Amino acid sequence: xxxxxxxxxxxxxxxxxxxxxxxxxxxxxxxxxxxxxxxxxxxxxxxxxxxxxxxxxxxxxxxxxxxxxxxxxxxxxxxxxxxxxxxxxxxxxxxxxxxxxxxxxxxxxxxxxxxxxxxxxxxxxxxxxxxxxxxxxxxxxxxxxxxxxxxxxxxxxxxxxxxxxxxxxxxxxxxxxxxxxxxxxxxxxxxxxxxxxxxxxxxxxxxxxxxxxxxxxxxxxxxxxxxxxxxxxxxxxxxxxxxxxxxxxxxxxxxxxxxxxxxxxxxxxxxxxxxxxxxxxxxxxxxxxxxxxxxxxxxxxxxxxxxxxxxxxxxxxxxxxxxxxxxxx
Numbered sequence: 618x619x620x621x622x623x624x625x626x627x628x629x630x631x632x633x634x635x636x637x638x639x640x641x642x643x644x645x646x647x648x649x650x651x652x653x654x655x656x657x658x659x660x661x662x663x664x665x666x667x668x669x670x671x672x673x674x675x676x677x678x679x680x681x682x683x684x685x686x687x688x689x690x691x692x693x694x695x696x697x698x699x700x701x702x703x704x705x706x707x708x709x710x711x712x713x714x715x716x717x718x719x720x721x722x723x724x725x726x727x728x729x730x731x732x733x734x735x736x737x738x739x740x741x742x743x744x745x746x747x748x749x750x751x752x753x754x755x756x757x758x759x760x761x762x763x764x765x766x767x768x769x770x771x772x773x774x775x776x777x778x779x780x781x782x783x784x785x786x787x788x789x790x791x792x793x794x795x796x797x798x799x800x801x802x803x804x805x806x807x808x809x810x811x812x813x814x815x816x817x818x819x820x821x822x823x824x825x826x827x828x829x830x831x832x833x834x835x836x837x838x839x840x841x842x843x844x845x846x847x848x849x850x851x852x853x854x855x856x857x858x859x860x861x862x863x864x865x866x867x868x869x870x871x872x873x874x875x876x877x878x879x880x881x882x883x884x885x886x887x888x889x890x891x892x893x894x895x896x897x898x899x900x901x902x903x904x905x906x907x908x909x910x911x912x913x914x915x916x917x918x919x920x921x922x923x924x925x926x927x928x929x930x931x932x933x934x935x936x937x938x939x940x941x942x943x944x945x946x
Contacts, residue, residue, distance in 0.1 A: 708821025765921025
């Protein structure tokens with residue numbers, strides 16, 4: 618047999634592969650979330666109350682993801698005792714708080730303004746990291762944030778909107794809850810599976826919604842109505858089934874799996890694509906045609922995300938590993 622000779626094999630940068638997969642999941646999560654509004658809007662216009670819509674949305678989605686929570690509880694007997702605080706926090710902020718505060722703000726001010734303020738979350742996360750680490754963000758992050766926010770202003774088209782103090786505070790609260798969604802999701806891993814966190818948070822949000830409805834704080838109205846989507850008349854349960862079973866379930870499931878892989882900052886900027894996808898769904902389902910300036914804003918959002926992503930592209934190169942050549946007979 619011949620002697621064994623060393624050969625140098627360069628391994629691919631595993632971290633880069635994980636980041637790419639995380640970004641794909643984050644975009645898919647934003648796509649799923651973005652369909653909720655255009656599907657729910659006709660239901661609200663036909664008499665469904667906010668409490669009824671959110672209760673069904675959270676409840677069905679929580680039940681669909683509950684096997685992940687049950688599995689985690691079976692693997693670790695004290696799972697809930699160890700993680701109840703973070704699950705409760707996720708349910709109260711990232712699930713119930715975000716949706717309640719945003720829709721409450723939307724009732725006092727134009728949807729575009731409420732949406733703009735809520736999606737200040739990426740900037741809030743940059744400021745939070747600056748305060749926590751006492752290290753100023755890089756020039757790419759600052760420029761990317763400014764470009765992305767400028768694009769968001771163009772997309773939501775806020776010209777002529779009036780200011781409302783209480784609505785602004787509610788929308789800012791929603792932005793904080795969105796930031797909490799990314800920060801809490803970043804803490805998941807083998808010890809706290811992402812899907813178990815999502816399931817626990819959704820079930821917590823469902824319990825809170827049920828309590829608010831039971832005590833009369835939120836009204837409950839769920840009439841059996843027909844609605845029109847893309848010119849087709851469908852029963853009430855079809856859009857609700859999509860929102861709960863697909864938009865919410867996939868949105869939270871893919872989102873909480875993506876954030877640990879790409880980090881809360883990048884995930885929050887990628888989440889801005891939800892606004893662009895929502896425009897597309899509104900155009901397709903409700904006939905709301907975007908203005909040309911909104912397409913320009915969408916391009917600026919993408920440029921801002923790319924700039925922030927470039928700053929985060931500092932993964933170490935693949936290390937060279939020396940492996941032996943298989944001896945030839």
